[in-house]
Amino acid sequence: MPEQVLRYRIRPDGRVEELVEGMAGPACTALTAAIEARLGPVVSSVPTTDHYASSATTVLTDTVSSSANVHHVALQHGPH
Amino acid sequence: MSHFSTVRTELRDRESLLAALRDLGLDPKEGQAAVRGYRGQQEAADVVCLQDGASDIGFRWNAQAGHFDLVTDLDLWNRPAPIERFLSQLHQRYALQAILAGSASEGFQVSEQRTSQDGSIELVVTRWQD
Numbered sequence: 001m002p003e004q005v006l007r008y009r010i011r012p013d014g015r016v017e018e019l020v021e022g023m024a025g026p027a028c029t030a031l032t033a034a035i036e037a038r039l040g041p042v043v044s045s046v047p048t049t050d051h052y053a054s055s056a057t058t059v060l061t062d063t064v065s066s067s068a069n070v071h072h073v074a075l076q077h078g079p080h
Numbered sequence: 081m082s083h084f085s086t087v088r089t090e091l092r093d094r095e096s097l098l099a100a101l102r103d104l105g106l107d108p109k110e111g112q113a114a115v116r117g118y119r120g121q122q123e124a125a126d127v128v129c130l131q132d133g134a135s136d137i138g139f140r141w142n143a144q145a146g147h148f149d150l151v152t153d154l155d156l157w158n159r160p161a162p163i164e165r166f167l168s169q170l171h172q173r174y175a176l177q178a179i180l181a182g183s184a185s186e187g188f189q190v191s192e193q194r195t196s197q198d199g200s201i202e203l204v205v206t207r208w209q210d
Contacts, residue, residue, distance in 0.1 A: 005206050006188060008179055012199035014089040014171025017178070020082045022209070028082055035182035038088035039175060042145075048082045 006032070016040075019048075089175045090147040094127070096181055097139060097148055100173035103130060104166075106137070118151030124134070125151045131157045176201055 005021040016039060021026050036042055091097050094110075104128040113210035114122040125138025127148065135156035139148040150167070157163050180190070180203075186200040188205035195201055 004081050010175045012134040013168040016087040016175050018085045033162040038178040040088050043086045043088050045083050045085040075110040
């Protein structure tokens, strides 16, 4: 029975970074779609490898840092 | 497959907007009401925060865009924070409220919430899969 984890970083200008852990396949996308529907358009979404069972911390850190670099390029305009 | 997403926050959900406005110390009223502006001119809005000065702060549902638009007289803006900062704060609080409401409705519980040094709110919600 895996634990499902949603991690959010809400920046001071309202931009949101979301990291989903512990969910496989369509369920992952469907779940966050319900939350994103209230929140706003998804600017970018990058699949992450599901290695959480063996080395969650390492994978998570790598994913956040590498993905964040990509996203910052696309998100200079803020929420308005 | 898990994923990492970035979302540009829009004011889409009425309840989350009301909660965010209250977080900022405002007292939003629901229902069609008038926002006061220059020389007593008025604009209709769906959510209104009455202000002490000559101008109020309102939000009107934009059905075409699917989100609320700000309705106020920018020339009479007299809150401590400039309008840009106010909107940023509002979007941050809105995002927090929308995520809390959305994740709670999916059975998630908050396991961590803190504000980092750069002013970002970091939130972790969890649940056990059936």
